[in-house]
Structures are given as structure tokens and as C-alpha cells.
Amino acid sequence: MKRLDWNALDETARLEALARPAQSRADELRRGVEQIIATVREGGDTALRELSAKYDRCALQAIAVDETEFAAAEASLDPALKAAIREAAARIEAFHRAAALQPVAVDTAPGVRVERMLRPIGRVGLYVPAGSAPLPSTALMLGVPAHIAGCREVVLCSPARADGRCDEAVLYAARLTGVHKVFKLGGAQAIAAMAYGTESVPKCDKLFGPGNAWVTEGKLQVSSDPEGAAIDMPAGPSEVLVIADAGANPVFVAADLLSQAEHGPDSQVILLSPSAGLLDQAAAEVERQCAELPRGAIVNQALAQSRLIAVDSLAQAVEVSNRYAPEHLILQVAAPRALLDGVESAGSVFLGQWAPESVGDYCSGSNHVLPTYGYARSYSGVSVASYQKQISVQEVSEEGLRNIGPCTATLAAAEQLEAHRRAVTLRLATLESLS
Ligand SMILES: NC(=O)c1ccc[n+]([C@@H]2O[C@H](COP(=O)([O-])OP(=O)(O)OC[C@H]3O[C@@H](n4cnc5c(N)ncnc54)[C@H](O)[C@@H]3O)[C@@H](O)[C@H]2O)c1
Ligand SMILES: N[C@H](CO)Cc1c[nH]c[nH+]1
Numbered sequence: 001m002k003r004l005d006w007n008a009l010d011e012t013a014r015l016e017a018l019a020r021p022a023q024s025r026a027d028e029l030r031r032g033v034e035q036i037i038a039t040v041r042e043g044g045d046t047a048l049r050e051l052s053a054k055y056d057r058c059a060l061q062a063i064a065v066d067e068t069e070f071a072a073a074e075a076s077l078d079p080a081l082k083a084a085i086r087e088a089a090a091r092i093e094a095f096h097r098a099a100a101l102q103p104v105a106v107d108t109a110p111g112v113r114v115e116r117m118l119r120p121i122g123r124v125g126l127y128v129p130a131g132s133a134p135l136p137s138t139a140l141m142l143g144v145p146a147h148i149a150g151c152r153e154v155v156l157c158s159p160a161r162a163d164g165r166c167d168e169a170v171l172y173a174a175r176l177t178g179v180h181k182v183f184k185l186g187g188a189q190a191i192a193a194m195a196y197g198t199e200s201v202p203k204c205d206k207l208f209g210p211g212n213a214w215v216t217e218g219k220l221q222v223s224s225d226p227e228g229a230a231i232d233m234p235a236g237p238s239e240v241l242v243i244a245d246a247g248a249n250p251v252f253v254a255a256d257l258l259s260q261a262e263h264g265p266d267s268q269v270i271l272l273s274p275s276a277g278l279l280d281q282a283a284a285e286v287e288r289q290c291a292e293l294p295r296g297a298i299v300n301q302a303l304a305q306s307r308l309i310a311v312d313s314l315a316q317a318v319e320v321s322n323r324y325a326p327e328h329l330i331l332q333v334a335a336p337r338a339l340l341d342g343v344e345s346a347g348s349v350f351l352g353q354w355a356p357e358s359v360g361d362y363c364s365g366s367n368h369v370l371p372t373y374g375y376a377r378s379y380s381g382v383s384v385a386s387y388q389k390q391i392s393v394q395e396v397s398e399e400g401l402r403n404i405g406p407c408t409a410t411l412a413a414a415e416q417l418e419a420h421r422r423a424v425t426l427r428l429a430t431l432e433s434l435s
């Protein structure tokens with residue numbers, strides 16, 4: 001990991017220090033994804049089979065998972081894994097139910113009631129990655145809030161293995177959360193299928209979930225097409241920023257950095273500390289623990305674009321973190337709550353040495369589908385609200401219109417929108433004539 005001193009850097013070097021791994025093939029990626037989307041729109045299921053053969057090296061017979069496959073998947077899983085999936089689902093559900101938006105009704109003037117009502121988005125499409133590692137936990141993170149919101153139809157895509165089957169634990173988790181249909185599709189072709197529909201895959205209103213560069217680019221492209229689908233957020237390669245003080249345990253700090261570095265070669269991890277000693281120890285620990293990891297080759301690629309940065313104080317560390325807007329922020333300091341008020345941009349925050357990021361990935365109850373690439377500046381992670389529309393309602397009585405009609409008419413006149421003004425004044429005149 002590259003080592004830097006924040007206070008020795010000029011502005012250009014600071015930008016460089018916090019830059020995400022370059023999407024060096026951005027143009028090629030954009031064009032490649034455009035091509036995949038066009039192919040799926042034109043060729044439907046036939047194109048999906050061809051693309052799966054090309055990119056997932058699997059010969060798909062049926063695109064949809066059938067009942068026999070669901071049953072075989074459930075039967076094949078270790079009971080301990082099924083229990084852990086159910087345990088995680090229960091905590092995710094508990095938190096997401098409690099954090100869900102509630103309907104609101106406010107009398108903003110006598111006779112004027114304004115309400116917010118919530119309606120589920122009709123048909124949603126979930127993407128569960130399985131390229132480098134199948135992620136049943138992501139099926140929980142996407143399926144549980146969709147179920148709580150009450151979406152009419154929940155569709156899920158996840159890439160098939162070379163044997164043409166989906167990961168068994170992904171299927172079990174999908175079923176557990178009430179997903180209606182699962183398709184053995186990955187990459188930008190899965191996104192195109194859910195955004196535009198094919199003979200097998202229904203067209204969805206909104207797409208959710210993380211994925212690699214092809215998936216994320218696919219989501220961005222379909223969301224900018226009015227005929228495509230809305231998306232939750234750009235949730236790309238995983239990242240973590242750790243702020244550690246001199247008393248932090250370097251073994252824990254290194255383990256947390258490595259936990260996100262192992263996601264993929266384009267992941268990025270950053271450690272900020274005012275303690276040179278802690279930076280030294282953590283760097284040595286990263287090297288030592290990395291050698292023990294089965295995904296060491298992936299980790300090493302991620303570490304090549306990761307940073308250890310010396311700062312002059314914990315307050316400066318929080319400033320730098322806000323600037324980076326990490327997907328995950330870990331505060332491994334003696335008094336983490338004291339820093340929390342200063343946190344302005346982060347997908348999810350972990351307080352203290354006993355809160356590894358891994359618990360948020362699986363089963364603390366929070367959602368792990370979070371904005372990456374600095375989007376935490378303006379986006380939030382997936383929640384029940386992501387699956388809902390908020391519709392406002394206003395009920396106005398005679399008294400209410402007498403109260404707020406003049407204000408409306410004045411503002412309409414100022415905007416020179418005469419028809420708007422008259423929609424009020426004609427009614428007020430009628431009320432006058434009746435009284
Ligand atoms: N931000 C979050 O909330 C979050 C959560 C979980 C995972 N992640 C990230 O999701 C990503 C998962 O990526 P993954 O690769 O393991 O799985 P994936 O399912 O996202 O991607 C695999 C698919 O990519 C397509 N593909 C691969 N190479 C291609 C090529 N050359 N051209 C066109 N398509 C190609 C294939 O169709 C394949 O099915 C990781 O980067 C991980 O860090 C992010
Ligand atoms: N850390 C990932 C989100 O960036 C989520 C995940 C799933 N499984 C393990 N980790």
C-alpha cells in the first residue's frame with residue numbers, strides 16, 4: 001500500500017491520493033455495454049443464451065430457475081448455513097421494518113390537510129453478483145426490504161456457474177425473502193433483460209443491487225433511457241476507509257482493510273491515522289495476513305491502489321474521510337462516538353474495535369448495498385424507502401380554501417399564470433356568493 005502524508009501533499013496530490021481506481025477502459029466499457037444492451041433488446045432470450053455462453057461460459061437451457069432447482073438447492077445446503085441465512089434475514093428485517101418511512105398527515109392551515117402516502121414500486125429487479133464469489137447475503141439485503149415494501153413482483157438475476165446452475169445459497173436466500181422469479185443471468189445482459197424485458201424476463205420498473213463494472217455501467221445506461229428502468233444507485237467495487245488512533249489494534253485494522261480488498265482487483269481500502277507507529281504496524285500486519293488469504297492475488301491487486309495516509313489529528317482524518325465519501329467507514333478509535341457528529345458522507349459507519357465491517361456485510365441488520373465511488377456524498381444505501389413511491393395528498397375544505405386561496409392567487413399572479421390564479425379566485429367568488 002502506498003504511504004502518504006496528507007499535510008505534505010498539495011491540492012493536486014491530495015486529489016490523486018483520494019482518487020478511485022481509474023476506469024481506464026471507460027470508453028471501451030461504455031461501448032461494450034451499449035452493444036450488450038442493444039443485443040438483448042433485439043434478440044431477447046436467444047441473445048441472453050449467447051451472451052451467457054460468451055461471458056459466463058455456460059450453456060443455458062431454461063433461463064428461469066424452476067421448482068426442482070429451488071428444492072434441490074435447499075436440500076443440498078448445510079443446515080448450519082440455512083440457519084445463519086435465516087438468522088441474518090431476521091435481523092435485517094427487524095432493522096428495516098423499524099427504519100421504514102411512515103405515512104404522514106399534517107394540518108398546514110385550518111381546513112388544509114397534507115398527507116404523504118406510501119406505495120410499493122410495482123415490479124422490481126434485483127441483481128445478486130456471483131462472478132468472483134456468489135453473494136447470498138446480497139439476496140437478503142435486496143429481498144428483505146422489497147418484501148417489507150410489498151412490491152407486487154420481485155425478480156432476481158444472478159449469473160449461473162459453468163454447470164448452468166445458480167449458487168444454492170443465493171436461491172435459498174431469494175426464496176426465503178419472497179422473491180417471485182429467479183433468472184440465471186449475469187452482467188450487463190441481466191440488467192438489460194430486467195430493464196427492457198424479454199420473452200422470459202419481465203420488464204421491471206426499478207433495478208437494485210451491486211455488481212462489477214459491466215453491471216454498474218449497465219445500470220447507469222438503462223437509467224438514463226426513459227424506456228429503461230430507474231436504479232437504486234451506482235453500487236460498484238467495494239471500499240473501506242478506516243480511521244485508527246494510536247491505541248487501535250493493528251491486527252484488527254489490517255483484517256478490516258483486507259476484508260474489503262478481497263472483493264475484487266478494483267476494490268480500494270484506505271487507512272488514516274495520526275500515529276506513525278500504528279501505520280507501520282498495520283502495514284506489516286496487512287502484508288502478514290495477506291499471505292494467509294486464499295484470495296491473496298486479488299487482494300494484492302486491490303492493495304496496489306490503496307493508501308496509508310498520515311494525518312495530524314482525528315479531526316483531520318474525519319475531514320479527509322468526508323472528502324473521500326467512503327462506502328464503509330470504520331472508526332477504530334478509543335471514543336468513536338465523539339467523531340460521529342463530524343461524519344457527513346459515508347455509506348455505513350462502524351464504531352469501535354468490536355465492529356468489523358463484516359458484520360454489516362452479513363447480519364448486524366443494516367444494509368450492505370451502499371454507494372461507492374464517492375456517491376455517498378449524495379446517495380444512501382438501500383432501504384425500504386428505495387422500493388416505495390411517496391405520494392402527497394391534499395384535502396382542502398371551504399374554510400381551507402378561504403385560508404390559503406389568497407396566497408395561491410398572489411403567487412400565481414406574480415408568475416403571470418392567469419389560469420392558475422383563476423382556478424382559485426373562481427372558487428373563492430363562488431364561496432362569496434353562497435355566504
Ligand atoms: N457496493 C456494494 O454495495 C457492493 C456489495 C456487494 C458486492 N459489491 C461489488 O460487486 C462486485 C461483484 O463483481 P463480480 O465480478 O464478482 O460479479 P458480477 O456478478 O457483478 O459480475 C459477473 C458478470 O460480469 C460479466 N462479465 C465479466 N467479464 C465480462 C466482460 N469482459 N465483458 C462483459 N461482461 C463481463 C459476466 O456476464 C458475469 O456474469 C465486486 O466488485 C464487489 O466489490 C459491491
Ligand atoms: N462488502 C460488500 C459491499 O461492499 C458486501 C458483501 C457481501 N458479502 C461480503 N461482503
Ligand SMILES: [Zn+2]
Pocket residue numbers: 238259260263361
Ligand atoms: Zn464485503
